[in-house]
Amino acid sequence: MSIDSQRLYNVTPLESAITRLSDEKAVQYVNQLIRACHSPSTVQLSGEDVASAIGLEFSLPCDAVDVPSYGDVARSVLLLLASNFQQRIEIEALINTPKLLNFGKELVDFDPIKVLNILQSQFNAFNFLQSGAQASPRWETAQPGLLRAVGQNLLTCAGFRTVDPVSDAEYKIWYATTRSLVDRADPSKGYGVQHDGKVHYGSCTVFVPKSHKIGSVGSPWWKRILTCNDDRLQLLAVERVAEETFWASVALKLSRSPIEERDAVIFVHGFNVDFEEAALRTAQIGFDMQVKGAMAFFSWASRGEANMYLADAATIELDEMILADYLCDFARYSGARRVHVIAHSMGNRAVLRAVDRIAGNAQRRTGIQFGQFILAAPDVDVRKFQQHCAAYRAISDRTTLYVSSRDMAVEASRWLHDFPRAGLVPPVTVAEGIDTINVVNADLTLLGHGYVAEARSVINDMHSLIQHGAAPQSRFGIRLTSTEQGHPYWMIGA
Structure with a gap:
C-alpha cells in the first residue's frame, strides 16, 4: 500500500514544492525576496560582523569544507523563511506566479551576505550585536537544525570557513563490552576477540591531535610521510571499573554539564572491528559531532x-x-536528558533485536524513551527489518536509516545471503515512521561502507539530528524524492 508522504513526514505542500525547486529557480526566488525585503532602514551588517555572529552559534572544529551549491543553500533559505507566516505567504505567491521571475537569471546573482542581512531584518536574529548583549541568537519560529545549517553554508558561500582545533585534545568515552580481557591480571592491556561470559565496563581516553580532520581517525602511512604530520587518533588509556562505578562516573560527568548538553550517544560498531578500532571510531564520531555530554560504545566480540x-x-x-539491558540502563541510570544510538553495519542486527525486546516488554520499557536511533548501512535482511522496525517508533523520538548504492561491503553481504539488505539500494528500504536517506556521492572510503563516520555531509546531518531532532525537510542538503511505487524517501549529497 502506498505511504502518504505528507502524513508520514508531516511535509507541507509548500515545503515539498521548495525541495523540488531547481537550483536556478530557488536562487531566483531568494533574489526576489531580497529585493522585496530591502529597505533603506534595514541595518546592514558587514560580512565580518555576520561571520562573527554566526560563528558564536554555529562554528564547528573542522577545516575548510566543500562549498555547497547555491541551489542547495537557496532552497534551505526558502524553507527557513517559510517558518514565518508572512514570508510563507510571499513565497507561496512567488512559486504560484512564475511570471514574476523576470530578473535574476544568473546564478552568480546570489549574494550570501545580502541573504544573511535579510534573515537578520526579518527575524531580528542578530540584534544582540547592536545592543551589546552576549546571549546566543534564537529564532522562535525556525527549526534550529535548519537555521544552523543555513548559517554555516551561507558563510561558506561568502568565503568564511571554520578552522582547525587550536590545540591537541583528549576525549573521554565510556564502554561496555562482552569481550574477554587480554590479560586478566592487567586490565589496562584491553580486550581481545573472544566472547566473555560477562559484561565489562569502563572508560577510554583518546588523544585527538590538532591536525585531526573531520571524518578521519588518521591518514595512511604514506600520506603522513609526505606531509610530515601524524594526524592519527591514539588510544591513551583503558580503565576498567565496576558496573556501579561506571554509572556513577557517567552520571557525574553529565551532572557537571549544562542541561542542554546532557545528551548521551551510544555507538554500536559493525563487522571486522577490534576493541581499539571501536574506541577510536567512537571518539572520532563523538569529537566531530561535538558530543559534549557522554559518548559511549558497546563492543561485541568481533x-x-x-x-x-x-x-x-x-x-x-x-x-x-545484553545490549537491550545496556541501552535501558543508560536511559535509567546515566542522568542523560536524552539517549541516542548510532548502529553501523552488522551492529544493526543486535540493535534491531534489542529494540524489539525493549518495545515488546512493557515492564522493561516503563519510563524508557530514547531520542534518535541512527541506523547506518545496516547489514540486515530487508524482510527481518520490515518485520521488527516498528519497535523503533515505539521507543524513540525519531529513527533515521542511511542507505547507499555504493556500499560494496553490504553488496557483498547481499550476494552472500542472496537477498536484499536494508542498507543497500536498490531497492530502497522504506518503512512507516522511519526516515530513509540515500547517501549519494558522499563517501570517502574505498568500499563505500564508512560514510556514517567519514562523510562530512552525513556527520553534519547526524549532528543536526542529535542536537535538534530536526525533521529531514528542515535539514540542509536533503531533498525529498520517492520510489517507483510512490513511497517517499530522502537524498543527501545529490
Whole structure:
C-alpha cells in the first residue's frame, strides 16, 4: 500500500514544492525576496560582523569544507523563511506566479551576505550585536537544525570557513563490552576477540591531535610521510571499573554539564572491528559531532578480521539481551536528558533485536524513551527489518536509516545471503515512521561502507539530528524524492 508522504513526514505542500525547486529557480526566488525585503532602514551588517555572529552559534572544529551549491543553500533559505507566516505567504505567491521571475537569471546573482542581512531584518536574529548583549541568537519560529545549517553554508558561500582545533585534545568515552580481557591480571592491556561470559565496563581516553580532520581517525602511512604530520587518533588509556562505578562516573560527568548538553550517544560498531578500532571510531564520531555530554560504545566480540564474517554473524547474536539491558540502563541510570544510538553495519542486527525486546516488554520499557536511533548501512535482511522496525517508533523520538548504492561491503553481504539488505539500494528500504536517506556521492572510503563516520555531509546531518531532532525537510542538503511505487524517501549529497 502506498505511504502518504505528507502524513508520514508531516511535509507541507509548500515545503515539498521548495525541495523540488531547481537550483536556478530557488536562487531566483531568494533574489526576489531580497529585493522585496530591502529597505533603506534595514541595518546592514558587514560580512565580518555576520561571520562573527554566526560563528558564536554555529562554528564547528573542522577545516575548510566543500562549498555547497547555491541551489542547495537557496532552497534551505526558502524553507527557513517559510517558518514565518508572512514570508510563507510571499513565497507561496512567488512559486504560484512564475511570471514574476523576470530578473535574476544568473546564478552568480546570489549574494550570501545580502541573504544573511535579510534573515537578520526579518527575524531580528542578530540584534544582540547592536545592543551589546552576549546571549546566543534564537529564532522562535525556525527549526534550529535548519537555521544552523543555513548559517554555516551561507558563510561558506561568502568565503568564511571554520578552522582547525587550536590545540591537541583528549576525549573521554565510556564502554561496555562482552569481550574477554587480554590479560586478566592487567586490565589496562584491553580486550581481545573472544566472547566473555560477562559484561565489562569502563572508560577510554583518546588523544585527538590538532591536525585531526573531520571524518578521519588518521591518514595512511604514506600520506603522513609526505606531509610530515601524524594526524592519527591514539588510544591513551583503558580503565576498567565496576558496573556501579561506571554509572556513577557517567552520571557525574553529565551532572557537571549544562542541561542542554546532557545528551548521551551510544555507538554500536559493525563487522571486522577490534576493541581499539571501536574506541577510536567512537571518539572520532563523538569529537566531530561535538558530543559534549557522554559518548559511549558497546563492543561485541568481533574477531576484527575480514575473513571471519560468519563467525562475527554468529557472535553478535549472543549479545541481543545484553545490549537491550545496556541501552535501558543508560536511559535509567546515566542522568542523560536524552539517549541516542548510532548502529553501523552488522551492529544493526543486535540493535534491531534489542529494540524489539525493549518495545515488546512493557515492564522493561516503563519510563524508557530514547531520542534518535541512527541506523547506518545496516547489514540486515530487508524482510527481518520490515518485520521488527516498528519497535523503533515505539521507543524513540525519531529513527533515521542511511542507505547507499555504493556500499560494496553490504553488496557483498547481499550476494552472500542472496537477498536484499536494508542498507543497500536498490531497492530502497522504506518503512512507516522511519526516515530513509540515500547517501549519494558522499563517501570517502574505498568500499563505500564508512560514510556514517567519514562523510562530512552525513556527520553534519547526524549532528543536526542529535542536537535538534530536526525533521529531514528542515535539514540542509536533503531533498525529498520517492520510489517507483510512490513511497517517499530522502537524498543527501545529490
